[in-house]
Every structure is written in structure tokens, then in C-alpha cells.
Amino acid sequence: MIRRWEIRKISSQSFFLIVCIFILLSVAGLAFTIKPSGKYRLDFFTKHNQFYLCDSAYKSNTGSNTFWTPEAYHDRLGVDYDILGIGIESYGHVKADLEILDSADPQTDFGQYNHVVEAGITIQSGLLQVLNFPDYKSYLKLIIKPGKYRVRVYSSGLGNVDTEADEGQDHYKITMWPDSRMERKVLKQLVKK
Incomplete structure (x- = not known):
């Protein structure tokens, strides 16, 4: 007893x-976080104006000449089936919000953003990661349902940002939802003066 x-x-x-x-x-x-949907604040340092959203078991080569193509740089999004390279205006400081949605992002008014682009990604492992560059350190790990997702990147505050400086006024909103469409599509193109 x-x-x-x-x-x-x-x-x-x-x-x-x-x-x-x-x-x-x-x-x-x-x-890691086990809540599959919700909002997550991203605030970390990277280099070379880019960071990555990927499957934890990604096999793609972001250094290949088919990843960061001239079109990808122009669209601010490198794409392969299991990793997305997100182009940012500041050289190093990433300030973003990531939101995992249960269904398609309904936002259609892009007036407050300088650039909006989306593409698909496959998360086979069920573990989504946010990585910096060039050392690929993980800043967020989320357990999500394995499958195909659509990712939309809203970029704002891009005017008057020194692309060589670590700090800038640029901010990014990233939404992600289950979807089988994989192609990259620019919804609003940044026009540089």
C-alpha cells in the first residue's frame, strides 16, 4: 500500500x-513547438539577405544554379520541393511573423505591402524548420502534418533599406496552409526606384 x-x-x-x-x-x-497552427514571431540574424523555410529532412541543394536563379532573386523567393529561400532587404536581421493556417490565406488587399509572393513546399517529415544562412542554424521547429503546403511571403518596409546593413525597417509576414499548388507566383511585384 x-x-x-x-x-x-x-x-x-x-x-x-x-x-x-x-x-x-x-x-x-x-x-520545438508542437502546436500545429498559430502565430510565431521570428527575430534572428542571418547573412546575405536570405533565410530558409524547409522540411527538417530536406534534400534540395540551395547552392545549385536552379535554386537562386535571376527570376528567384527578382521574385525574392528561391524554390525547391522541400525548401524555400526567402529573400530579405536587410543583410542580416530577420523580423517576421509566421502563421500556420488551417485553410487558404484569404487576404487579397496587398496595399500595405511592397512585395507579395507565394509558392509550394512539401513537408514529408512532419517537422518544419526556419533556418538562417550560411550556417543553417535552426531558429524554429514546428511539428505539422506531413504534406504539401502553400507559403505566402508579404514584404513591407522595403523602401530606404540599405541592403548591406544588418538592420532595416523591413518586416515579413509569412502564412502557410495545406495546398497542393507548388509553382511560384508573384501577387505583387516590388518596384525599385
């Missing part, structure tokens, strides 16, 4: 063990 104080002791030990596991996962860089 288990006494009351023994149950409390077991409960507190279990709680302590769970906390330790989460701390170890965080320190090891293995912490």
Missing part, C-alpha cells in the same frame, strides 16, 4: 524529471 507522502514524493520527482528533460532539449537545440 502506497502512503500519501510517497505519492507526493513520486509526483514531485516526475515533475522535476519532466522539467529537466525540457531544459536538456532546449540546451541541445532540440526544443
Whole structure:
């Protein structure tokens, strides 16, 4: 027969063990979010005006001459089936919001944005990652349902940003929802003066 104080002791030990596991996962860089839909703030540093959204088990080569093509640079989005390269105006500081939606993004008024582009991505592993460049450090990991998704990138604050400076007024809103369309499509093109 288990006494009351023994149950409390077991409960507190279990709680302590769970906390330790989460701390170890965080320190090891293995912490991830398990909420499949919702909004996530991205605030990290990258280099060379780009960062990546990808399947954790991506196999594509972002260094190939078919990824960052002249069209991809112009459209501000490099595309392969399991990774997207998002072009940013600032050299290094990424300030963005990522929102995972259950259905297609209904927004059609792009007046407040300088550039809007979308494309498809396949997440076969069920683990979506946001990576910087060039060291591909993971800044966000999300468990999502494996499948094909549409990703839309809204870019704002691009005017008067020094592309060689780490900081700028540029901000990005990224929405993602289940969808089988994979082609890149510019919904609003940035016009540089």
C-alpha cells in the first residue's frame, strides 16, 4: 500500500524529471513547438539577405544554379520541393511573423505591402524548420502534418533599406496552409526606384 507522502514524493520527482528533460532539449537545440497552427514571431540574424523555410529532412541543394536563379532573386523567393529561400532587404536581421493556417490565406488587399509572393513546399517529415544562412542554424521547429503546403511571403518596409546593413525597417509576414499548388507566383511585384 502506497502512503500519501510517497505519492507526493513520486509526483514531485516526475515533475522535476519532466522539467529537466525540457531544459536538456532546449540546451541541445532540440526544443520545438508542437502546436500545429498559430502565430510565431521570428527575430534572428542571418547573412546575405536570405533565410530558409524547409522540411527538417530536406534534400534540395540551395547552392545549385536552379535554386537562386535571376527570376528567384527578382521574385525574392528561391524554390525547391522541400525548401524555400526567402529573400530579405536587410543583410542580416530577420523580423517576421509566421502563421500556420488551417485553410487558404484569404487576404487579397496587398496595399500595405511592397512585395507579395507565394509558392509550394512539401513537408514529408512532419517537422518544419526556419533556418538562417550560411550556417543553417535552426531558429524554429514546428511539428505539422506531413504534406504539401502553400507559403505566402508579404514584404513591407522595403523602401530606404540599405541592403548591406544588418538592420532595416523591413518586416515579413509569412502564412502557410495545406495546398497542393507548388509553382511560384508573384501577387505583387516590388518596384525599385
